[in-house]
Amino acid sequence: MSLSENQQLWQFSPIPNIEESNFNKYLERFYNMGTSGLTRENAQNSLDGRLLENNDPVILTIKTGTISKDDIPGIEEVKNRISCFHGRNSYTKETIDHMRNKMNQEEVAYISFEDSNTRGLKGAKNGQSESKEDTWAIYAYNKGVHSEEENKAFENSRGGSHGVGKIASNAASDLHIMYFANCDEDGNQHLGGTAQLLEHKYNDQCYRSTGYFADLQTIEGNKTKFYPFENKFHEVFQKNNRGLKIIIPFLREQYNDEKEIIKSICDSFFISILEKKLEVIVNDKKIDSKTIKDFVSNKDYYIQDIAEMKNEFTPLYINTYLNEEPVPLKISDGINDYNFSLYFRYDSAIPKGRVAIVRTIGMKIEDKKIKNNVNKPFNAVLVAGSYEDGYLKSLENESHTELAFEHIKDQRLQKNAKKFINNLSKEISKIIEESIKKNNPTDGLMNTKDILYVVENQFKKDLTEAMGTVKISKDKSIVKVTTDAPKKKKKNKKKSSDNPVKPRNPVKRVKPKVDIGETNGTEEKLDKYSAHPDIVERLIVGDNEFVIFDFTGSKEISKEKLCNISFSVIDGMGVEYPDEFKINDNYSSVIDNTTGDQCKIENNLIKDIEIKQGVAQLQLELKNNFNRALKFVYYVEV
Amino acid sequence: MEIKLLKKGYKNNEQFYKDFLEDQVKNKEEYFSDEVAFIDVTPDFPIYIAQGSESTKSELFHQAFDAISDSYLHTNRDIHFDELFWHSLLAVYKRDYLLEQYPQINDGLNHFNNIVLKDFNWENYIYKCVLGAQYINDAISDVSERKRYYSLIIDNLDVFNYIIKYEIFRNDKFLINILDIIDELKLSKVLKSKITGRDDLGKDERVGRRVIFEFNKSYPIIMSPMLEKDDLKELFLQYLVYYYQDTKQLQLIE
Amino acid sequence: MIYKKDANFPYPLLTNTSTSYESSNFILDVNLHENSYNYRFEISYEIDSQFVNKLIENEQAQLVLVIQSKDNKFFYIKPEDKYIEIQKSRISISNRTTIQLHLQSKAEINFKDNDDLSYFYSQFKEDIVVLRNSILGFSNVVIFEGSSTKPLELFEKKVNPDIKSDIKIELGSETIIIHYKNEQLQFNDSPMSNTLNNPYIYMGLQKALYRFIVNNSDDGEQVDLEQIDAPTDNLDLKFYNLMKKKMINELSIDNIDEVIYSISDKILEKYAGAVRGLSLNGN
Numbered sequence A: 001m002s003l004s005e006n007q008q009l010w011q012f013s014p015i016p017n018i019e020e021s022n023f024n025k026y027l028e029r030f031y032n033m034g035t036s037g038l039t040r041e042n043a044q045n046s047l048d049g050r051l052l053e054n055n056d057p058v059i060l061t062i063k064t065g066t067i068s069k070d071d072i073p074g075i076e077e078v079k080n081r082i083s084c085f086h087g088r089n090s091y092t093k094e095t096i097d098h099m100r101n102k103m104n105q106e107e108v109a110y111i112s113f114e115d116s117n118t119r120g121l122k123g124a125k126n127g128q129s130e131s132k133e134d135t136w137a138i139y140a141y142n143k144g145v146h147s148e149e150e151n152k153a154f155e156n157s158r159g160g161s162h163g164v165g166k167i168a169s170n171a172a173s174d175l176h177i178m179y180f181a182n183c184d185e186d187g188n189q190h191l192g193g194t195a196q197l198l199e200h201k202y203n204d205q206c207y208r209s210t211g212y213f214a215d216l217q218t219i220e221g222n223k224t225k226f227y228p229f230e231n232k233f234h235e236v237f238q239k240n241n242r243g244l245k246i247i248i249p250f251l252r253e254q255y256n257d258e259k260e261i262i263k264s265i266c267d268s269f270f271i272s273i274l275e276k277k278l279e280v281i282v283n284d285k286k287i288d289s290k291t292i293k294d295f296v297s298n299k300d301y302y303i304q305d306i307a308e309m310k311n312e313f314t315p316l317y318i319n320t321y322l323n324e325e326p327v328p329l330k331i332s333d334g335i336n337d338y339n340f341s342l343y344f345r346y347d348s349a350i351p352k353g354r355v356a357i358v359r360t361i362g363m364k365i366e367d368k369k370i371k372n373n374v375n376k377p378f379n380a381v382l383v384a385g386s387y388e389d390g391y392l393k394s395l396e397n398e399s400h401t402e403l404a405f406e407h408i409k410d411q412r413l414q415k416n417a418k419k420f421i422n423n424l425s426k427e428i429s430k431i432i433e434e435s436i437k438k439n440n441p442t443d444g445l446m447n448t449k450d451i452l453y454v455v456e457n458q459f460k461k462d463l464t465e466a467m468g469t470v471k472i473s474k475d476k477s478i479v480k481v482t483t484d485a486p487k488k489k490k491k492n493k494k495k496s497s498d499n500p501v502k503p504r505n506p507v508k509r510v511k512p513k514v515d516i517g518e519t520n521g522t523e524e525k526l527d528k529y530s531a532h533p534d535i536v537e538r539l540i541v542g543d544n545e546f547v548i549f550d551f552t553g554s555k556e557i558s559k560e561k562l563c564n565i566s567f568s569v570i571d572g573m574g575v576e577y578p579d580e581f582k583i584n585d586n587y588s589s590v591i592d593n594t595t596g597d598q599c600k601i602e603n604n605l606i607k608d609i610e611i612k613q614g615v616a617q618l619q620l621e622l623k624n625n626f627n628r629a630l631k632f633v634y635y636v637e638v
Numbered sequence B: 001m002e003i004k005l006l007k008k009g010y011k012n013n014e015q016f017y018k019d020f021l022e023d024q025v026k027n028k029e030e031y032f033s034d035e036v037a038f039i040d041v042t043p044d045f046p047i048y049i050a051q052g053s054e055s056t057k058s059e060l061f062h063q064a065f066d067a068i069s070d071s072y073l074h075t076n077r078d079i080h081f082d083e084l085f086w087h088s089l090l091a092v093y094k095r096d097y098l099l100e101q102y103p104q105i106n107d108g109l110n111h112f113n114n115i116v117l118k119d120f121n122w123e124n125y126i127y128k129c130v131l132g133a134q135y136i137n138d139a140i141s142d143v144s145e146r147k148r149y150y151s152l153i154i155d156n157l158d159v160f161n162y163i164i165k166y167e168i169f170r171n172d173k174f175l176i177n178i179l180d181i182i183d184e185l186k187l188s189k190v191l192k193s194k195i196t197g198r199d200d201l202g203k204d205e206r207v208g209r210r211v212i213f214e215f216n217k218s219y220p221i222i223m224s225p226m227l228e229k230d231d232l233k234e235l236f237l238q239y240l241v242y243y244y245q246d247t248k249q250l251q252l253i254e
Numbered sequence C: 001m002i003y004k005k006d007a008n009f010p011y012p013l014l015t016n017t018s019t020s021y022e023s024s025n026f027i028l029d030v031n032l033h034e035n036s037y038n039y040r041f042e043i044s045y046e047i048d049s050q051f052v053n054k055l056i057e058n059e060q061a062q063l064v065l066v067i068q069s070k071d072n073k074f075f076y077i078k079p080e081d082k083y084i085e086i087q088k089s090r091i092s093i094s095n096r097t098t099i100q101l102h103l104q105s106k107a108e109i110n111f112k113d114n115d116d117l118s119y120f121y122s123q124f125k126e127d128i129v130v131l132r133n134s135i136l137g138f139s140n141v142v143i144f145e146g147s148s149t150k151p152l153e154l155f156e157k158k159v160n161p162d163i164k165s166d167i168k169i170e171l172g173s174e175t176i177i178i179h180y181k182n183e184q185l186q187f188n189d190s191p192m193s194n195t196l197n198n199p200y201i202y203m204g205l206q207k208a209l210y211r212f213i214v215n216n217s218d219d220g221e222q223v224d225l226e227q228i229d230a231p232t233d234n235l236d237l238k239f240y241n242l243m244k245k246k247m248i249n250e251l252s253i254d255n256i257d258e259v260i261y262s263i264s265d266k267i268l269e270k271y272a273g274a275v276r277g278l279s280l281n282g283n
Helices: A025-048 A075-083 A090-102 A135-141 A152-157 A166-171 A258-274 A292-296 A314-323 A386-395 A411-439 A453-466 B014-021 B054-072 B083-093 B095-101 B103-107 B109-115 B125-139 B143-155 B157-165 B172-185 B188-192 B207-218 B229-243 B247-253 C050-057 C119-127 C198-216 C234-245 C256-263 C267-281
Strands: A010-015 A058-068 A107-116 A177-183 A189-196 A200-202 A205-213 A215-219 A223-227 A243-249 A278-282 A285-287 A327-332 A337-346 A354-358 A364-368 A378-384 A469-473 A476-482 A507-510 A528-531 A536-541 A544-550 A562-570 A587-592 A605-610 A615-622 A632-637 B002-006 B032-038 C026-034 C038-047 C061-068 C072-077 C083-087 C096-105 C135-145 C155-159 C167-171 C176-180 C222-224 C250-252
Touching: A010 A075, A025 A058, A025 A107, A025 A166, A025 A243, A025 A258, A025 A278, A058 A258, A075 A090, A075 A200, A075 A205, A135 A177, A135 A189, A166 A177, A166 A189, A258 A278, A258 A285, A258 A292, A258 A314, A258 A364, A292 A314, A314 A337, A314 A378, A327 A411, A337 A386, A337 A411, A364 A411, A378 A386, A378 A411, A386 A411, A453 C234, A476 C026, A536 C119, A544 A562, A544 A632, A562 A615, A587 A605, A605 A615, B002 B083, B014 B109, B054 B125, B054 B143, B083 B095, B095 B103, B103 B109, B125 B143, B125 B157, B125 B172, B143 B157, B143 B172, B157 B172, B157 B188, B157 B207, B172 B188, B172 B229, B188 B207, B207 B229, C026 C096, C026 C135, C038 C050, C038 C061, C038 C096, C050 C061, C050 C096, C050 C135, C061 C083, C072 C083, C167 C198, C176 C198, C198 C222, C198 C234, C198 C250, C198 C256, C198 C267, C234 C256, C250 C256
Parallel strands: A058 A278, A354 A378, C155 C176
Antiparallel strands: A010 A205, A058 A107, A107 A243, A177 A189, A177 A243, A189 A205, A200 A205, A215 A223, A278 A285, A327 A337, A337 A378, A354 A364, A469 A476, A476 C135, A507 A528, A528 A632, A536 A544, A544 A615, A562 A605, A562 A632, A587 A615, B002 B032, C026 C038, C038 C083, C061 C072, C061 C096, C096 C135, C167 C176, C222 C250
């Protein structure tokens, strides 16, 4: 079939009059889904078209670029049709204005989705065909119908079940047009296309809104049939190896976003990619099982701080899927049980808990929120088996973005679907609760993910450093503590000024004992302090004992003129005996070495010792029965 | 045999006491931890030696020393020096013997606490005997010599109590040296005597206790537990003079 | 017997805490091993004073290893001795075992050649004579605490619907136990649960430190951490170690909050941050 000069390339079916004055309602829905809707639909279709006989990954090549308007086949026909539209409401008018505004560009932006390792469409040569096997005819000329695979398992895992996916491509074009280039098993190359316009009057004839890029041939009298054109068009429209290529000219500006395209591939198909069922090349960037992590862990594409992952969860999903062991999960719809694998991760840093519902084919249907658990610290991936895929598919809404039951017409099936969706939430929330409990045990000792873990861990670190444990045998652990050994190590060798230890107070106030009945008020109450052994020097030489007190470090005592001193004996276990040692029984004389005067002893107390420049000195003469092995701590009264 | 060990909470527990009297303790799982101690034999011996004449008490002490030496001392200290082991053994496995020997246990929880569940420290008779038997057995191999030392402990129980009361003197060499010094110098009576003329020390202060206390105060300047007997004797006499000035007696010693 | 208490002795002693020697280090380290029959204590020590080291070399002084558990064992240590072994039937380490090295004079020792003394004692060194069988110095103490079953845990929590308050803080034998009347009080459904529990931690620390003061002070108001022995109560011992590690010298009713701030890691600041975060997120 060859193209003649004035051949009509776009076919619109004549209708008696205009009934519908609006655009196809799916256009707006897909338009609202933006880049991700477009990418998902096309990638899903490519996966559906995968070769059944081998396991090579489907390769989807996405290109964006510009093309001269002259290279877009039949574009003038489309423009002519648009020129004669009449908007009958403000929304339609606005859209028409937009189309007319954009249709006269010379350089036109486009996007193309080309797959390989796929089957492509079959039976293009047969044109519009009644045969179920002629997938070209179904794809090219029947909107809202998709061909059912003869292989049931395969059918179940197919993505698009509503047959409206193609419109996603129309929605991405300012002029609502899209082309598809097919190369079949035998190397036959054809180009088709659709335009989703308005019902319109053209040359005094009313036409349907849908236009087909096809040749109209008359067969058997007045019966006509669409046939595709052999593909001899511009290279952007060429498809040279087996598979299908979608070309969308007049790509809307907001769709022309490479980063968004890459992200929506990662978001929806991470499992297909990780499982090596799909590779996607976006212009010069390749996303496969090896490189996907590079994109997902790149802060230009995704937020990397777990605590901030509140809208996009792909980095978490991938982590969960790769690192967690799946647990089987059985969910009933009241009649049948469906088996899933759940990859579940608990991490207290996760701010929003979501479950990715993913079908075997690998497209994520939904970031499912589980009732009452949307803010729980977990992340999960629920993967369906082949049998479950079919069921999940029936629950998907038309834009594959949610599991729902409202769209199901059959009352009984709708009830089951509702039950299934509820049970799904229930089963997953059980797992969430269990894991939160497990990770936050409400009883017992702290473990690593405990609610007290952070605090406890710090104490543990300090305790380990301070004590150190010795594992002596299997069940015996001994704590080792070394007291005050290293403290002095550097003290004298290096006078360090950075030593944070505050100088200790050399004396310490002793709380007076309340003597009941004994105080007669005549004697002045004195303050009593214990003198730290560091400020006391004591030495026995011959029959004399010298004791020197250095109070210069004490602001309480150094400024005093006189003090009283008492003794406490310390026994071999460090116990102090305040009344054990009797001064009069042990010393024959006590001399204040500052003045040379004999000191008075009263109530086992050496009285009125002079403090000179903060220092007090005593010389005591030992009696015969003095136990020279004794040690003391001293008390000072001022 | 296997001794099931009690779980914390049995002390000062009315119900436990009741169950002991009614022979129910062994049937109640809730009293036991999962832990057990192993010991070959557990012969009966006097565990409470507070009553009777001096000769009766002496006889009971000898029985206790012998039983402990023969059957208990060879176990690890984690067993024979463990309060929980002894309380478990007594309350669970020795009920009949104890009620027969010490019928006053029936009279009230305080008797039960004081006899059966007595804290395992220097005031506990088992503790005294375990420590005494261990020190004597480790230092003395001759059986009749051991008996002689047991007798010395029994005859000088007041000093012995003070020695084991202070942790620093819980040492075999020190105990045996002190017992030898007392024996050689025939000081048993002197050490038991009350101190006179020192009202500041309290009414019932004994010479022996003060001598031991003087050693305590002198530690560690004087490392008495490590001293040879003669060095220790010199100090012993020095300290004795602080509290006992009966020159006639002391001349006898010198 | 172990001796630790700082006091004024009748002549200069070499210890880690006294000021009698110019540079007084007497450091002991012990490692514990066991086989079926014995415990083996591997020892190493370091003495700073040349004078003292020479006394050991000349056998005028003798090192004595003191091992105290239920009772005392003394071992004369020669400089070349690396370890001592004790039969398991004669020592129990299931409770506390304390180990110290003492130095005992074997003869009368004149200090006239002792150039290591501090200024005060140097003036008298010609006259200082230490009698035979007297102590010349003692080392730090190494403690093996065997009764601890949870040596590194400080907190436990329990849900106990029977308590008569929402939260009850119990000071257990080794840990602080926070009893919650119900699980909700643990905030276990919140991603910030670990920080939201910090006020309970604070309460627990306060209570435990208060009891530490009661247990370890004479007057019930303040504890001089340099003066007291390592507490025998296992929970107190943990706090003792934590405070020593943070170089806290004194614990008193007045400085409990400062001590908590030092030994813990900004627990209230983190709590405040978490609450602020939650209220901003409208969670």
